[in-house]
Amino acid sequence: MTRIVVGPFNRVEGDLEVTLEVEEGAVRSAQVNSPLFRGFEQILDGKAPLDALVLVPRICGICSVAQSAAAAQALAHAMRVDPPENGRLAANLTLAAENLADHLTHFYLFFMPDFARRQYAKRRWFPLVERRFQAMRGTASTDALGARAYFLELMGILAGKWPHTLAVQPGGSSRPVQPAEKVQLFVLLRAFRNFLQRVVFGDELERIAAIDGQAALDAWREERPAQASDFRLFLEIAADLELSRLGRATDVFLSYGAYRQGATACFAPGVFDGALHELEEPAISEDVSHAWLAADVPRHPAEGTTRPAPDKPGAYSWCKAPRLAGRVVEVGALARQVVNGHPLARDLVFRAGGNVFSRVAARLLELALVVPEMERWVMSLEPGAPFCVSGEEPDEASGAGMVEAARGSLGHWLVVRRGRIHGYQIIAPTTWNFSPRDADGRPGALEQALVGTPAGEGEAELAVQHVVRSFDPCMVCTVH
Amino acid sequence: MRPLNVVWVQSGGCGGCTMSLLSSPVRDPLGTLADAGLNLLWHPSLSEATGAEVLAILNACASGETPLDVLCVEGAVLRGPNGTGRFHVLSGTGQPMMQWVRRLAQRASRVVAVGTCAAYGGMTSAGANPADACGLQYDGDTPGGLLGVSWRDHFGLPVINVAGCPTHPAWVMDTLVAMALGTFGVADLDALGRPRSYADQLVHHGCPRNEFYEFKASAERPSHLGCLMENMGCKATQAHADCNTRLWNGSGSCLRGGYACINCTAPGFEEPGHAFALTPKIAGIPIGLPTDMPKAWFVALAALSKSATPRRVRENATADHIVVPPPIRPAGRK
Numbered sequence: 099m100t101r102i103v104v105g106p107f108n109r110v111e112g113d114l115e116v117t118l119e120v121e122e123g124a125v126r127s128a129q130v131n132s133p134l135f136r137g138f139e140q141i142l143d144g145k146a147p148l149d150a151l152v153l154v155p156r157i158c159g160i161c162s163v164a165q166s167a168a169a170a171q172a173l174a175h176a177m178r179v180d181p182p183e184n185g186r187l188a189a190n191l192t193l194a195a196e197n198l199a200d201h202l203t204h205f206y207l208f209f210m211p212d213f214a215r216r217q218y219a220k221r222r223w224f225p226l227v228e229r230r231f232q233a234m235r236g237t238a239s240t241d242a243l244g245a246r247a248y249f250l251e252l253m254g255i256l257a258g259k260w261p262h263t264l265a266v267q268p269g270g271s272s273r274p275v276q277p278a279e280k281v282q283l284f285v286l287l288r289a290f291r292n293f294l295q296r297v298v299f300g301d302e303l304e305r306i307a308a309i310d311g312q313a314a315l316d317a318w319r320e321e322r323p324a325q326a327s328d329f330r331l332f333l334e335i336a337a338d339l340e341l342s343r344l345g346r347a348t349d350v351f352l353s354y355g356a357y358r359q360g361a362t363a364c365f366a367p368g369v370f371d372g373a374l375h376e377l378e379e380p381a382i383s384e385d386v387s388h389a390w391l392a393a394d395v396p397r398h399p400a401e402g403t404t405r406p407a408p409d410k411p412g413a414y415s416w417c418k419a420p421r422l423a424g425r426v427v428e429v430g431a432l433a434r435q436v437v438n439g440h441p442l443a444r445d446l447v448f449r450a451g452g453n454v455f456s457r458v459a460a461r462l463l464e465l466a467l468v469v470p471e472m473e474r475w476v477m478s479l480e481p482g483a484p485f486c487v488s489g490e491e492p493d494e495a496s497g498a499g500m501v502e503a504a505r506g507s508l509g510h511w512l513v514v515r516r517g518r519i520h521g522y523q524i525i526a527p528t529t530w531n532f533s534p535r536d537a538d539g540r541p542g543a544l545e546q547a548l549v550g551t552p553a554g555e556g557e558a559e560l561a562v563q564h565v566v567r568s569f570d571p572c573m574v575c576t577v578h
Numbered sequence: 579m580r581p582l583n584v585v586w587v588q589s590g591g592c593g594g595c596t597m598s599l600l601s602s603p604v605r606d607p608l609g610t611l612a613d614a615g616l617n618l619l620w621h622p623s624l625s626e627a628t629g630a631e632v633l634a635i636l637n638a639c640a641s642g643e644t645p646l647d648v649l650c651v652e653g654a655v656l657r658g659p660n661g662t663g664r665f666h667v668l669s670g671t672g673q674p675m676m677q678w679v680r681r682l683a684q685r686a687s688r689v690v691a692v693g694t695c696a697a698y699g700g701m702t703s704a705g706a707n708p709a710d711a712c713g714l715q716y717d718g719d720t721p722g723g724l725l726g727v728s729w730r731d732h733f734g735l736p737v738i739n740v741a742g743c744p745t746h747p748a749w750v751m752d753t754l755v756a757m758a759l760g761t762f763g764v765a766d767l768d769a770l771g772r773p774r775s776y777a778d779q780l781v782h783h784g785c786p787r788n789e790f791y792e793f794k795a796s797a798e799r800p801s802h803l804g805c806l807m808e809n810m811g812c813k814a815t816q817a818h819a820d821c822n823t824r825l826w827n828g829s830g831s832c833l834r835g836g837y838a839c840i841n842c843t844a845p846g847f848e849e850p851g852h853a854f855a856l857t858p859k860i861a862g863i864p865i866g867l868p869t870d871m872p873k874a875w876f877v878a879l880a881a882l883s884k885s886a887t888p889r890r891v892r893e894n895a896t897a898d899h900i901v902v903p904p905p906i907r908p909a910g911r912k
Contacts (some may be wrong), residue, residue, distance in 0.1 A: 251827050
């Protein structure tokens with residue numbers, strides 16, 4: 099048995115270290131270490147409650163609006179305010195813009211460049227992929243960054259800037275959209291749609307969204323050559339390398355539900371483990387047994403604390419281990435779509451569970467699903483009607499904000515005493531996916547996904563990279 | 579001329595300054611940097627090299643084997659716990675990032691602190707500063723930081739503080755390209771080590787709420803169109819940056835987004851001593867007045883302009899859309 103430490107692990111957001119025990123060319127066990135601790139939960143302690151809106155986006159530069167949205171929702175809960183329709187639409191639009199920009203960043207900058215590495219030089223698709231996706235040199239990064247920067251001009255209108263806006267408020271949005279801007283937003287969305295249809299998919303978004311299973315996906319693939327679009331090229335690679343056999347974790351999927359519309363959500367909340375269950379929020383707990391944090395029993399985040407203990411024996415990460423009724427769950431775009439019942443996501447999971455292929459396919463599917471929703475939200479904006487309601491900062495209150503970031507379920511749990519923040523606990527998507535072991539020794543989702551992954555020289559060297567990046571980890575959020 | 583070798587490392591921050599740079603209106607920021615003669619040896623979000631390949635690059639730079647022309651550091655330096663730096667050990671190395679930054683900075687011809695965290699400590703050092711975060715050459719507004727007051731680069735410059743939370747993509751791009759062109763010198767820095775190209779401006783310049791400011795017609799809550807200074811915590815008249823003349827994400831800025839400038843290019847902005855979105859006042863007068871205007875004059879002019887405020891400006895200030903449009907005056911005679 100050999101022990102391999104993989105790091106610095108780049109093309110993920112933030113710093114990550116993975117320690118592997120390798121035997122007979124495959125990973126026998128894995129330990130995932132989140133090596134950065136900043137202490138945002140302690141920084142928030144004692145602050146004025148609304149100051150959280152300035153602090154929490156700065157936890158993460160790539161999930162910044164998601165952090166704002168979770169804080170705004172927790173504060174709205176504590177202040178008993180409810181945004182007007184325009185405020186809700188603006189919140190959906192800013193969060194969706196960030197989430198989709200992140201999906202694009204992940205595919206083009208973080209995930210695909212690994213297939214342009216020389217280890218794959220003998221594969222028939224390699225010349226195409228090298229030209230298109232080689233890190234920093236491929237033609238795709240220029241296309242994607244240009245389209246992304248133009249798409250993020252939505253944030254210039256709706257949020258002042260990205261990252262780190264203060265426009266997302268408990269009572270709605272600080273940025274009322276004026277009639278001409280409604281048109282500008284629509285034009286920006288149509289430009290993004292055109293990029294997706296022309297470059298990413300080579301087909302209309304509605305046709306991608308209508309692919310209802312593996313058979314339909316295979317048929318779509320066979321209708322066009324590998325170079326028809328970047329999605330098509332990904333399907334070519336995925337089939338050749340059998341990416342659906344790589345990186346299976348627990349196959350228990352969690353989503354808090356995304357993009358509220360009235361009393362419901364565009365993507366429903368829930369838990370899927372072969373059958374769909376309601377989300378039981380009180381069943382969420384965090385275990386600190388293998389984290390460099392003071393020993394404690396597993397606690398619901400509303401009662402949680404964060405006290406560093408850097409010399410704790412047996413600990414190997416700054417990350418806590420969140421569990422849902424004691425279970426290890428996976429979050430992200432795949433979880434969101436499986437829970438919401440999209441037929442393609444359900445079929446991929448039915449056949450081969452959560453894996454490198456299904457995780458990446460689900461992100462691209464979301465690009466096709468959400469842009470048309472955004473177009474509808476923009477057309478529903480009513481300039482002249484209120485965007486924000488006001489509320490009083492509470493003296494004694496608690497609140498929870500549970501949203502879906504690009505990478506999955508993000509929760510904020512807030513307690514206010516005597517007008518100041520008395521407790522603030524955050525469970526980020528990658529906290530779920532990249533958790534260390536819990537007190538019962540159960541490894542986290544990535545730790546399980548890595549077991550059995552080929553490890554060695556040549557192509558095998560890259561399998562671990564694919565599995566890790568398939569989760570689109572955000573390490574700065576993970577520990578915060 | 580040989581291209582300049584650039585290494586970019588992420589220390590104790592959020593990665594938002596990289597995300598901001600990638601949203602550059604240049605559309606092809608990587609191509610632009612390469613075209614200017616900047617050779618990005620490694621960037622954690624962009625490069626192919628991983629694991630041992632990265633260590634080889636970093637070690638070659640730290641030993642002097644590979645010339646390191648520009649070191650860009652994003653994020654604060656984490657000194658805790660107890661000065662060990664263990665709150666951020668660079669993965670795969672067993673060494674605190676604090677030590678890596680120090681080693682690389684000693685070799686680098688120039689060092690750029692990208693963002694307020696790397697410059698002064700920033701948001702990572704807020705509150706009780708649990709990670710004992712500081713900037714490269716500042717600890718808040720106290721000179722020193724990781725590298726010490728007397729540290730200078732090969733050209734006699736201190737650390738170049740491209741402060742901002744996040745920093746604007748153009749501020750980074752301009753600074754790096756000016757270096758590649760050989761036109762960046764000590765006279766291009768202000769007293770806090772910030773490039774004067776943006777730090778000699780005030781965020782107030784170009785604010786579209788200026789008419790409301792002139793008449794002290796103020797917003798009272800989020801989404802109002804009025805001036806954000808009197809009630810909503812806005813520090814644009816004191817904050818050094820060109821945010822309202824060089825916009826963000828196309829057409830944005832904090833003030834255009836309907837919320838206060840929190841002076842994020844300044845050391846210590848993370849602990850203003852009051853709630854961020856509330857203007858502290860004494861006897862009804864905001865304490866944070868423009869820095870170079872006599873207070874008595876400001877108060878006198880404010881009282882005068884308030885009494886002269888047109889109904890249009892007064893009523894629009896507390897609305898979320900224009901309720902009173904400007905009157906139409908005939909422009910000529912035909």
